[in-house]
Amino acid sequence: MRKQLKTIIYEILETSDSSNFYSLADDAIITGLIVINVAAFIASTSPTLSQQHISILENIEIVSSLVFTIEYVLRLWVCTVDCRYSHPLWGRLRYALTPLSLIDLISILPFYFLLLFSNLNFVVNLIRVLRLLRLLKMSRYSESVRTMGAVLSAKKEELIATAFAVFILLIFASSIMYFVEHEAHPKAFGSIPDAMWWGVVTLTTVGYGDIYPITPLGRFLGAILAFLGIGIFALPAGIIAAGFSEEVQRRKQQKMAATLEQSANYQSVKRLAEIEVGFEQKQRAIALHIESSSDLMKMCVQTAKQKLGSDFQNEQILRDLAIHLYKEAVSKFDL
Known part of the structure; x- marks a missing residue:
């Protein structure tokens, strides 16, 4: 009876079967709680909303955290149904170290850390930011998120090669611009790291305008780098x-x-x-x-x-x- 119950719960939590009403209900409830919880976190940063609806925001955090905790505990309990995690101790440990399980754990830790370190402002702010990681739980329930993850995993070599090419170009462009503009514009191009900020802004074609070359050669190099940035960041x-x-x-x-x-x-x-x-x-x-x-x-x-x-x-x-x-x-x- 116990094994059968574990199998039923495992199918509800771990499989998104459109023919299983309870599995669909679990996906809808958890997804809704994630969206509501993140929305409540964003609203809590507004002084007006946080003062007017403080009790509602706190209750949303408590309820969602308890539901996420129960879900995490149930997943650890029923994971032994999978033959890969059949061992009662080491199997659960291996399951707890899987990426999705780590995301589930990180999503509930901020709630309990805030209870333990409520007097430390720096820790409180850092932990509150970690609540945004609950959005990663959507990867269990969103086909789009899983698709994007699969795309990044499949194309990681090409993306790493492109990032490396951009980094090399940034180093060269910033170094050359430093030597060209340093004497004429020492405040903006006082060092290569300062020039790298200009290189990043130029390569990404953002162009804040806070740092820019003033010599003819510097402007010419800046124009070439801007054109290169359009092509490289399109890759x-x-x-x-x-x-x-x-x-x-x-x-x-x-x-x-x-x-x-x-x-x-x-x-x-x-x-x-x-x-x-x-x-x-x-x-x-x-x-x-x-x-x-x-x-x-x-x-x-x-x-x-x-x-x-x-x-x-x-x-x-x-x-x-x-x-x-x-x-x-x-x-x-x-x-």
């Missing part, structure tokens, strides 16, 4: 867009393959059922034919004996005559 967007398209296409193919497999299985089962039904019907038809043929042969033998038995005592002749009568009856009446 990650193109890589992610291509990866997203590939991931969506792959998932469509998987769904199509699953649908075709289900259709093929259905057709196979249907065909087997038709074959079994046809075979049973054929068996009945053969049995009926044999029974009819036996009756006909019996009637032919009896007729031959009655008509010719007194003249022909040889059983072989009677049998041959009976077979002859049987064949004539079959051919004449299409039996």
